Structures are given as C-alpha cells and as structure tokens.
Amino acid sequence: xxxxxxxxxxxxxxxxxxxxxxxxxxxxxxxxxxxxxxxxxxxxxxxxxxxxxxxxxxxxxxxxxxxxxxxxxxxxxxxxxxxxxxxxxxxxxxxxxxxxxxxxxxxxxxxxxxxxxxxxxxxxxxxxxxxxxxxxxxxxxxxxxxxxxxxxxxxxxxxxxxxxxxxxxxxxxxxxxxxxxxxxxxxxxxxxxxxxxxxxxxxxxxxxxxxxxxxxxxxxxxxxxxxxxxxxxxxxxxxxxxxxxxxxxxxxxxxxxxxxxxxxxxxxxxxxxxxxxxxxxxxxxxxxxxxxxxxxxxxxxxxxxxxxxxxxxxxxxxxxxxxxxxxxxxxxxxxxxxxxxxxxxxxxxxxxxxxxxxxxxxxxxxxxxxxxxxxxxxxxxxxxxxxxxxxxxxx
Numbered sequence: 001x002x003x004x005x006x007x008x009x010x011x012x013x014x015x016x017x018x019x020x021x022x023x024x025x026x027x028x029x030x031x032x033x034x035x036x037x038x039x040x041x042x043x044x045x046x047x048x049x050x051x052x053x054x055x056x057x058x059x060x061x062x063x064x065x066x067x068x069x070x071x072x073x074x075x076x077x078x079x080x081x082x083x084x085x086x087x088x089x090x091x092x093x094x095x096x097x098x099x100x101x102x103x104x105x106x107x108x109x110x111x112x113x114x115x116x117x118x119x120x121x122x123x124x125x126x127x128x129x130x131x132x133x134x135x136x137x138x139x140x141x142x143x144x145x146x147x148x149x150x151x152x153x154x155x156x157x158x159x160x161x162x163x164x165x166x167x168x169x170x171x172x173x174x175x176x177x178x179x180x181x182x183x184x185x186x187x188x189x190x191x192x193x194x195x196x197x198x199x200x201x202x203x204x205x206x207x208x209x210x211x212x213x214x215x216x217x218x219x220x221x222x223x224x225x226x227x228x229x230x231x232x233x234x235x236x237x238x239x240x241x242x243x244x245x246x247x248x249x250x251x252x253x254x255x256x257x258x259x260x261x262x263x264x265x266x267x268x269x270x271x272x273x274x275x276x277x278x279x280x281x282x283x284x285x286x287x288x289x290x291x292x293x294x295x296x297x298x299x300x301x302x303x304x305x306x307x308x309x310x311x312x313x314x315x316x317x318x319x320x321x322x323x324x325x326x327x328x329x330x331x332x333x334x335x336x337x338x339x340x341x342x343x344x345x346x347x348x349x350x351x352x353x354x355x356x357x358x359x360x361x362x363x364x365x366x367x368x369x370x371x372x373x374x375x376x377x378x379x380x381x382x383x384x385x386x387x388x389x390x391x392x393x394x395x
Contacts (some may be wrong), residue, residue: 024115026151051355064116084118142262149258158250222347225374257309
C-alpha cells in the first residue's frame with residue numbers, strides 16, 4: 001500500500017475518532033452555554049447553581065480521565081471510545097426528559113464521564129496513528145482536536161433558532177435536538193473496531209508526573225480559565241443585547257475557529273519544543289478571552305470567538321504532542337490520562353469560581369477578567385516546562 005493511500009485511510013480513521021470529542025465536548029459539555037440562559041430563567045438558577053451544573057460535568061470528566069488508562073488496558077482503546085460515546089448520547093437524551101435539578105446534574109456527570117474516557121482513548125489512538133506519519137503528525141493530531149469545533153458549530157447553528165421559535169422554557173427540547181445530532185455524529189465512532197491493540201501497562205506513573213510537572217500545573221490553570229469563558233459567554237452576549245442571530249454567529253465562529261486548528265497550528269506544534277507551543281497558544285487564548293472587556297460590539301465579540309476558538313483546542317493538542325515527544329508508546333495512555341486529570345480538576349474549579357465572582361459582582365465582567373487572567377498565568381507557567389526532564393525525549 002502506498003504512503004498516500006495509507007495516509008488517507010489514517011485521516012479517515014482520525015476523523016471518525018474526532019467525532020467522539022465532537023459529541024463529548026463540543027455538544028455535551030459546551031452546548032450547555034447555549035441552553036444556560038433559558039435554563040437559568042426557567043428553573044430560577046443562581047449563577048453559582050448554573051456553574052455547578054458545569055462542575056458536575058467536570059467531576060464526571062475527571063472520573064473518566066482517572067479510569068481511562070485502566071479501561072483501555074482491559075478492553076482496548078477502540079471499545080473505550082465506543083462506550084464513552086454511547087454514554088454521552090444516552091445522557092443527552094435523558095437530559096431532555098426531566099426538569100429536576102438533581103437529574104440534570106446526574107446526566108451532566110455521566111456526559112462528563114463518557115467524554116473523559118473517550119477523549120483519553122481517542123487521544124491515545126490518534127497519537128499512535130500520528131506516529132506513522134512523522135512529517136504530518138501534528139496535522140493528524142490536529143484533526144482529532146478539531147473535533148469539538150464540529151460539535152460547537154452544529155449546536156450554534158441550531159439551538160439558538162430552536163429556542164427562538166419555541167420560546168422560553170424550550171431548553172428540554174433543545175437537549176433532545178442535541179441528542180439527535182450526537183446520534184448522527186456517533187455513527188462513525190460507534191462502528192470502530194479493534195483500531196488499536198490494548199494498551200500496555202505503564203511502569204513509571206509517578207515518574208511521568210514529575211517529568212511534566214510544569215505542564216500539569218499549566219494545564220490545571222488553563223482548565224480553570226478557559227471553562228469560565230465557555231460557560232458564560234453566551235450569557236454575556238445576551239447581556240449586551242445580542243439576539244438569536246448574534247448568539248448563533250458567536251458560537252458558530254467559535255466552532256469554525258476550532259475546526260481550523262489543524263491548518264493553522266500544525267507547523268507551530270511540529271517546530272516548537274518544551275512548553276513553548278502550549279505557552280504561545282495559551283497566550284493567544286487569553287487575548288481572545290480578554291477582547292470582550294474592551295468593547296461590547298458584535299465585531300469585537302466575533303473577533304473574540306475567532307481568536308479563542310482557533311487556539312483553545314490547539315492548546316490541548318500541544319499537551320498530546322508533548323506527551324508523544326517525551327514518553328514511550330506504552331506510557332501514552334498514562335501521560336495523556338494524567339494531563340486530562342489535571343485539566344479536569346481545573347474544569348471543576350473554574351465554573352464555581354467564575355460563577356461565584358459573577359454572582360458577587362452582579363455581572364459577568366469579573367468572571368471574564370478572571371478567565372483571561374488565569375489563561376495568561378497558564379501561559380507563563382508552561383514556559384518553565386522542558387522536554388526530557390528526568391528522561392529521554394522520544395523521536
């Protein structure tokens with residue numbers, strides 16, 4: 001088989017894998033921001049309670065990240081992706097059936113669990129596939145991490161208009177729509193067969209953490225910073241007078257920016273070493289988060305969405321590229337899992353912190369400022385990370 005044919009087949013496989021984070025993150029996690037204003041009004045939620053619904057999702061995500069490596073060893077990475085995707089689809093469907101806050105929190109946790117295990121397993125598979133194409137490995141990885149952008153764009157192009165047509169209190173039907181979209185996206189990853197062998201057990205769990213301590217710290221801060229923006233920005237757009245078209249445009253631009261990730265940043269991810277790519281991309285994300293503080297105009301909002309969207313999942317890709325450079329293949333699941341755990345803990349704290357700040361200030365600017373500040377701090381911390389700390393750098 002020629003190299004070009006092999007590459008095309010592998011790209012199709014990574015596209016199928018990318019549908020998993022499109023569902024688990026792009027839809028199940030991030031589309032909540034589109035439903036939040038209607039849910040907040042209909043269920044009389046405080047900002048803190050609204051933030052808690054995203055924190056329970058992050059708790060599930062953390063549990064999934066913690067258990068992913070063991071699950072991959074037990075049943076294989078492809079099966080882990082399938083189970084994670086199926087969990088997200090079922091939980092999204094059940095979210096449409098209840099107004100009870102406890103049920104909504106439970107479904108958010110299950111969605112997070114499915115997203116966590118499928119994201120780690122999909123990342124392991126994508127990393128292995130990328131290794132077969134050394135010159136284009138960053139591009140291949142970028143395709144996987146562009147997946148959430150597809151879910152963001154699809155939800156942005158549909159949910160605001162459904163809520164506009166059906167009126168206040170239609171958020172349950174919107175969850176049902178998202179479940180249907182996820183079912184369509186899930187066809188490809190649910191058909192995955194044994195696309196990769198079961199992962200071998202890592203023998204250096206604690207050593208792995210020590211060798212990327214600065215990356216773990218930076219990723220934790222990034223997780224806390226970016227999720228505040230993603231949780232409350234649609235509420236911010238509405239608060240500045242944005243109607244359904246502005247909401248849809250903002251969310252679609254955000255998603256399209258994420259989809260553009262492989263074409264924009266594959267060269268940067270390939271050339272940069274140490275924590276440099278993470279730091280550069282995180283700083284760009286911070287600028288995108290801070291832009292709305294300068295002006296409430298639609299042009300600035302869309303510029304913010306474009307800049308944030310094109311960089312925030314490239315930051316995630318940078319962590320996987322770092323793991324691939326610095327660890328042997330049998331340790332990828334452990335390394336990616338550890339990074340995802342750190343990220344997940346940050347995601348748990350971020351919505352609560354930003355929600356509390358928004359409630360205390362009776363507005364959204366304080367939380368948005370905190371998000372931008374945390375992202376900038378994460379960029380600074382990542383600068384200290386070196387390749388090969390305490391071990392050899394893999395080719």
